[in-house]
Amino acid sequence: MKRIHRIHIITALLAALAVLSGAGAYVRNRVYETDLTLWRDCAEKNEWRDMRTMVAYVGALKKKGEFGKAGEMLEKARQLEWDRGRFSMENIKFLVNQYVDYFPLRIQIVLHEFLLDLDPDDHRSYEFIASSYMLRGDMENARIAVSFMNRTFLHDAARAFMGDIYSYYGCYEKAEREYMKAVAKEARHPLWRVRLLQNSAGFRSIAEMKKLFDMHGKYLEPEHASVFTEFLYGNIPDDPVFLVPVAELAYKNGDYTRTGLCLDRLILETEKLPSEERADALLQAAGIYSNMKEYERVYSLLADADTADFPLDRQADIFLIMARICRELGKHSESGAWYEKTLEHIDDPDIQYIVRRKMGISRKAQDNGI
């Protein structure tokens, strides 16, 4: 009997412990919410005495745009290291990396060479030294930079770095070869593709650029796409082959202003194009505007378009989009009319059935007076 009581007490105790543990985990998870919450928690728990934590907190503050406070904290971190009277290599690196931009080039190189003496395997030091040499602005120092870069294990970065140097001195073809090697070594590194495209625009023809863009554009990631769309927007000709993917990239990246600018240029450009290409460009522009939920713009774009000489299938696509857009805009009677118009262009009974079903919804909405 006594033992039965004991097991009940133990069970209750452990159940309470489990609940408390769960609550503890829930509370602790909040610390991981952002970089700022995490590093502030660390810095507080280390009583603002650990340099690495402080520098990480500085990074989090910078990321949040609190530069004033970041500066104060960085100074505090530097003082901390100074007061200790003993410098660890890791901490010297932290400080050098934070302050290096303020030093003259020669001192940068000396500092980094000093770091390299301490740790000959540290590829970051090679990179820093190479950057410093490259900034000296002549080909001889650039060659030294390349020799340093070649000693890192980041072979793709080394090739891209050489590409940068050649590009910097106007040797675009040599630069292109280096970028190609970088892409071949690290096929998934989108930045090397961006550099390649940027460099090639300096000497390649429009047709060649189109080819390059087809090959590499799809591998770009949003943040690189942003750099690239900005670059392209300033450099590419008014050609739908460029403008549509650039608009799509900008849209994917959330840069709606640039998307709109590209589409405006595209619409202006369509007037010069043959009917089939004009129809495709209009449909692509309408598609991107629809994704942006800019239904009024799609409506005005397509309603004003002269579709008479477009191929029939493209006309049907445009009418169907108009029907959908009208429905989104609450113009139900007009939507029905566009569906009817679409049906005239569709021979396939299966597709006709789908369109009729859509019409049914539209008419029903009309009957209900919505």
Next chain:
Amino acid sequence: MNTALKHIISIAIIIILICAAYSNSLDADWHFDDTPNILTNYSVHARSLGEIWSARNMNGSFPRYCGFVSFAFNWYFHEKDVTGYHVTNILIHAAVTVLVYCSVYLTLTLPCFSNVKTRTVWLASLFSACIWGLSPVHTQAVTYIVQRLTSLAALFFMLSFFLFIKGRRYMLAGSMRKGIVFVSAAVPVYMMAVLTKENTIMLPFLALLYEHLFLRRIRSFSDRRAAGLVLLLAVGYIFLVCVRPGALKMLTNISKGYEKREFTLIERVLTQFRVMVRYLTLIAFPHPSRLNLDYNFPISKNMLTPVTTLFSVLFVSGSLIFAFLARNRYPLAAFCILWFYINNIVESTILPLEIIFEHRTYLPSVSIVFLLIVLLFRCADKDLGVRRLPV
């Protein structure tokens, strides 16, 4: 209540509790090592299912292949959206917790614990899993995305261990074929664990210990069965050296690794005694105010600086001596103590790694939580954990 229903209820409770405790972690941002390992490690940025398999470590090598493939898998579906990564991490953690439950249950239902009441076994298994799985000390291994390497490695480790126990139980019950299937399945799973994180390499030693303490098929280490397991161990280690050509070089260049550190090899080893004690206190009392991503842990310069080093050395040595001396009378306690230290060997001894991280307690803490709960239940059921093994 029948056994199957009990297990279903237990597993459901575990999963619900884990999901509830980690429900607020789904939008936790990228931190610290997430950037070089995932965000700027373009080998995990898979754009097709085929590319997932070419994921590799940030320096281009393959030692943590399984973990990086899992990141590539997430990238393919979620790219930079953290939610998918957190959902995967939580599911992995829930799966590890379920395996803890299963392994504890299988252990407590071994013939050597036949006198323990069924209800006690069930409650001890359930609470061991729940309290371990919900411990705030594991938030680093679960919520900090890149630490999936720890939890995924633990998943393979626990699965391999579970398969080993299950297989050996079948063998002892006379179903040799079934037993061989389970034990054989444990081997590739173990290799996957090693290919996720190297700290799981000690599993064969623990299997050997389990065999010796609970199954008593190995009576001495000159036994033929022990020789078989040691052979398996050797195959595993040769495999590791083959998949990671730098492994041998790393072991021979330990002193070089210390040149980059603020501490020497001796200082690190001395400090680790205090770290062990800190880990134990964190496991026993994981209050969020005690947890930290980056501990500013003072280095032990010698046995007396700080003086807690000496106490820690005495404590760790004492517990190891106790485990050795009590291996027959208290096999469970001995096994749990040794599990904790053996699982800490890779990260907390001579390798020139950082001094302390909470995620390093993930796997070792399983046995400590189990032991504490067994000690509590011993108040109600004196047979638990002390019974002499049938020889």
